[in-house]
Amino acid sequence: MPQAIEPMGPASTGRASAALLPHLTTVPRRTGPLPALALAGKAFWRVPRESHYAKVGLVIYLIFALTAIFADQLVNYEPLEILFADNYQLRRNLPPTADHWLGTSYSGRDIYSQLVMGTRSALAVGLTAAICVVAIGTLVGLIAGYFGGWIDNLLMRLADIALGIPFLPFVIVLASFMGAAQSNVVLGIALLLWPNSARVIRSQVMSLRERAFIEAARVTGAGKWRILFVHIAPNVLALSFLYTSVAVGWAILTEASVSFLGFGPSDTVSWGYMLQDAYASQALGRGQYNWFIPPGLCIVFVVMAGFFISRGYEEVLFPKLKG
Amino acid sequence: MKYVMSRLLYAILVLWIVGTILFFMFRLMPGSPLAAFIDQTTTLEQQQALIARFGLDKSLFQQYTIFLQNALQGDLGQSFFHRRPVTEVVMEALPNTVILTLSGLVVAYIFGVLAGAYLAWRRGSAVEGIGIPLALATRAAPEFWLGMVMLAFFSFHLGWFPAGGANSVGLEYDNEWRRIFTVDYLHHLILPVLTLAIYLQGLPLLLMRSNMIEILQEEFITMSKMKGLGSRTIVLNHAARNAMLPVATAFALGIGSAIGGNVVVETIFSWPGIGRLLVNAVSASDYPLAQGAFMIITAVLVAMNFVADMTYHLLDPRIRHAASN
């Protein structure tokens, strides 16, 4: 505790404050937005300890991420390679065996290898699309919410238009005309799915803007941009993270649907492609559960993991919204 | 009132802009729309005739004005594939989609609201521990995969339901309504509706639950307990009524997005709806039909977004008064 300081009086502040100085100069002054990011970082790790949802979600993500990274080592066969038995017969529709853990498809391809490679394309599409969507959404939300007026009006009308376009049909048309490539799916998602996160972030920014500490920043001379990026943006960080983990799920679902409808790329293996292949080759009729159940389950787990993470972080970071 | 007018204006504006985007998208996209019909065999004259017939020789702007005039009178051009007016083809498919979507949504929302309220009331119990992950799982499952599993199990494996289509082959009906109100149609409808319902019930369930939980912690609920009101009265007359507002809005939004979204369900069950029509039209590059189907889906989506806006605005007295005075 600081040593006894004489009672307060105008003349004595000089001496008294001199005694105080060491306490101030020793500690480095952090004035940029970094501390807010550091705080966000701390929160990121603290949450899993407190919420089961977040823990489970992150574990599932980890498993799939590792599978995607080491896919090449994990596969038994080349996913698209057409395999023949010793007697030059096509290995068609084999049930799960030691060679083919999940059996083979109608066109004699190893289902397990396709499943593993599918992880890579799913996460690739999922993450890139999610990051695009949330980046646009956060930016639009920040600008519309903070500046208001005609900018807000314009951006929100743009959001109305994007919400007015039926999502899946648009992606289908996009894919069919611009060529069946995953990048088109990501483009479709980025173009149409940003309004949801934009609106939520905009309303949070508008409520933040009314907060007293923002007015305090203004009255203490902070410029418009400093207030936006140092005071408002860090507070919005948590919310855009929640949206990213959910957006990954939506992107994967969309990619699967597009591939299923036959507008996905035929050169890269994806879970949607596998399901489309199964459906087209009457796998349902033949009851080949080993062919069309696993890819579906993988999609469910990855997307659910995203929902779990967002729910877990929401419960800890926004307690009053305890859903 | 002013709010209603301005939102209506915006809705029409959005519809017009989306129509325009759509129009140019179909024309400016790489890959000529007529590619599917022009191959080595067709002679030059035939090509000219085809282009002229579909008005592709006029300037882009002229095509656009014609398109607008026709659209306003409900004429969306000729379908390449069906050789019939697009509107006619689309109108045949629309009832199937509407019935499928509405029945799916109604089943989903009734189940979702009841289950959500129940989970909110049994907060912190074991039921919740299973309920929420299950609800999240249904939202995480792709619709078409759910359809595949249902088809494989109930139709092929157990044979309880037909494997697709809306009516058994060979049955004749003299008019549209007779076709729909038959047991056979219903028998075809069950699996697709069930699939749609399983997929769609996640949203109302989670929404109702979180609303109920939030409202059950409100001061006026504690006040109701102090008034000695029974828990049934409190839950139904007070908590549920407040919690229903966002759910009603979600229902309207649900209709809009479902009509656009159940393209996959219609495809998997080969249900002759507008979604499947669009997919087939796009893969067959029959772009007038694709464009027409797309426009109808968009119109319904924009209309439903407007309706959702209105339901929230009219149902909640706080907002109704704020906007009008």
Place this chain on the structure above:
Amino acid sequence: MLLSVKDLKIQYKTRKGIVHAVDGISFDVPEGKVVGIVGESGCGKTTAVRSLLRVMPPVASYAGGEINFDGSDILKLSEREMNKLRWRDIAYIPQSAMNALDPVWRVGDQIIEVLTKRGGFKKAKAKLRAEELFEMVGLEQKRLRDYPHQFSGGMRQRASIALALALSPRLAIADEPVTALDVIIQRQVLDTFSRLQREFGLSVVLVTHDISVVAYVCDYVVVMYAGKIVEKGPVKDVLSSPSHAYTIGLYNAFPELSADEERELSPIEGGPPQLLNPPEGCRFRDRCPFAQEICKQEPVEVQVGPEHFSLCHRAHEAAEMREKARDPAVWRGVVTA
């Protein structure tokens, strides 16, 4: 004696452990009298009064003591029997009626609901009674059709009073009913409330943090600090001769309009102890300028006047404490933490 609370204990289960929000309080509410409960945030006054209706959040639980209402201990009643009492005998007036009224119901309907569902009124008779209640509290009848958000602050509090008096209860519990109101509206609502209180011989437990409101409306006052009652008695005695260091401190910290001489206010330094594991002995000890060794032991209630009690080891030296406490320097430097 209409209500007599004996050694009531209430605790909250929190993640960090058990919080003893109310730790053995006893006070009485004579028939037709207004008893004010004064205390600062976190002293347990709201928990205490809400427990009288046995409506508590799931994490809260009774940990001892009795609440004798009209002779019988309501803690021993079954839920059904207790529910009979609610609103028919004991009613509640909230601090801010804005969130105490259902936002999507008309205010009139909420009164009629209580009348029909709990008071056995028929629909038509209930409507008449609602109009009569609004008349009584000074609100126009046409207001019955409006929604809560269309009421101003003062009108909402009047509507809450009307709601509370619907079934002519014998005891009304008011939790800071006028705190959120402006001075003039506060005075008008208080006047209406005390007129009706006298007219119906209503017993009232009034929770507030403002001792001038206590002086204006109450017959008795109970001063709460950190879950305990530190002083209680008739208002004129407690205000004229406060006998607990905290009450004295509260009085000196209170800016007064009518004080003629230039008296400097003296704050009570530090803050109330956390109630997770409260310090043993007198809980005001660390902030009290008159604390001595003896204060480390659990204080016992000392009678300092007819119906006037203080939970202070030095209650008998109250006069001397009051004199010393007038000098602000006494209060400065007490807390070093």
Place this chain on the structure above:
Amino acid sequence: MHEEILLDVKNLSKSFILSRSVGDVIHGRHPQVDAVSDISFTLKRGETIGVVGESGCGKTTLGRMLLKLIEPTSGSIDFGGEDLASLDRDSELAFRRRAQLVFQNPFDALNPHFTIRRSIYEPLVNTRVPENQHDQMVADVLIRVQMDRMLHLLDSYPHQLSGGQLQRVVLARALVLNPEFIVADEPVSMLDVSVRAGILNVLREVRDTMGLAAVFISHDLALVRYVCERTITMYMGSVVEDGPTRDVINRPLHPYTRALVQAVPVPNVAQSHEPLALTGNLPDARNPPPGCRFSDRCPLAEDICRQSRPPLRTAEPNRRVACFMVPEMVAETG
């Protein structure tokens, strides 16, 4: 005691335009609320003025306009010789160093992501005060707000502090730039009574040691009496009385101020209980009564009160009042 005028407010008004309902459109009405209408007063260097009134009377809007946080609809504010409306970027920064705001809600006035230390340094960073002076200025202000014994709090976050401690930090942040003028908007209304006195004493201390001019906004007359030498009472956007605090409280001239003083309860049992000398409740701000805005509730209202608005005129040496009926009053109460 103070001579040079620091703040000169001339005919200041602020009205907020409301969204027009269809009814308004039909009748050609442009509904607006005159939050502040035609207020003029001067404030000398080192003088503390209390602004008292019920919620909705415009006192907060007035406070925000004095600090250039809200643009007035008409009228001008002259601060230290410069018209606030015409400040360019640099002179506005200089103005920020000279005028600061103390907030009402300490729990909301500090950025939850900033440590206490960083919040106090923020004004120095924003107004580009040379870095080498920062530590000295912060040390001085910590002494001034008596936080010298709370240094352990500097590195904690706002949610770890009590209301009283937070309000001291808010005060420190407002005073760290050694301003000449502060607006305190209900600085203690969110605090417990026992803690309020601490903040009020710091405000009085700072008023005397720093020669600070201050506008102290409150709905509680007792607080204003304790801190301010001079008091203005406001009703529905305009000033109804202005004078030395002691006189305004002991001998209020305007009927509204009389009702305000009479309505305040005091902590002694023998206080009077006779009903207030005014009727009805606050009219709707969207269409105030014509003429004097208090006319529909005033016990002394005559026809003239209902037709024209009473000007704020000097009824006694440095006491102004906006009421036609006042001269009879002065004679009557002597």
